[in-house]
Amino acid sequence: MSDGRRGVVFRGCRRLSGKPIAAPATGPGRDRTALVPFGEPAPPSRRPWSATPRRGDAFLYTTVNHLVEPSSGPSITAITSAPDALSMPPPSPFPSEYSETERQIFDAALHVFAREGRHGARMQAIADAADINKAMLHYYFQDKGTLYEEVFTYTVERFMASFGASLREASTFEHTLRAFIDGYVEFVRSDEAAMRLMVQENLAGGRLLGTHLREATNAGDAPPQILVETIAAAVDAGEIRDVDPQHTVLSVVSTCLFFFMARPTVQIMHPDAEDDWGAFVEARKEHLFDLIYHGLAPRPEGGSGSRAAPRE
Structure with missing residues (x-):
């Protein structure tokens, strides 16, 4: 007309x-x-x-x-x-202020990028998943690289905002550790595609992930960095034994992620996980906290309370 x-x-x-x-x-x-x-x-x-x-x-x-x-x-x-x-x-850089259509595109693109990786994903597949035509997708995002970076930024911002505040509000090392484990596990459980996107980004070299983590760390907003600082302070105060904060946080993150990444293997090894995954995840959170918290407790006098000596 x-x-x-x-x-x-x-x-x-x-x-x-x-x-x-x-x-x-x-x-x-x-x-x-x-x-x-x-x-x-x-x-x-x-x-x-x-x-x-x-x-x-x-x-x-x-x-x-x-x-x-x-x-x-x-x-x-x-x-x-x-x-x-x-x-x-x-x-606006804030996820809550993206338009409804942008969030619809982000959700579709997140799943496609998580499944296919940045280089394997196709704009037509993303448009189909978002139930829009390709012209509309290009109206919002000129090319795949731009869309990937915005989706990744959107995902990282949601991760940072999901439990960063609860970590800052925790008054003790015990509360901080529990908040970190609960927050990390719940974020992954609520959006496993986000976890797979992070894995794909790491496999591709992690350039964009590194940029965001460095920015969040410098701003004091990265949950892993908050836990690193809390562990260092707890070591200095004698609340926990002398451990390397960076290595400890890597161990905590790994235990929070592995059972999601290897879910089929976990369900074979642990039949209860296949029967009721939700109940298994709740039990897993409690087990992780108990293992890590009590594993970091100071050793009795005469025990091996200090960091192990490096191998020759």
């Missing part, structure tokens, strides 16, 4: 109610039409295909709550707005 002015074309859909609506092309013969969900603003960093409109060009960008194309009568004409009148909100 067209309003006959300046060649603005609007590709409409029948019986549109709460479903995507096409954004216009800004010239005749323009085939790349992205779909924009009702009620959502354009992504601030990703303008429609005609990203640099000339003076006098027009865009369709409006919120439509209900639109039904009648079977007879006049056709629906394009609604136009001067480019200068468009108001775009600033981009």
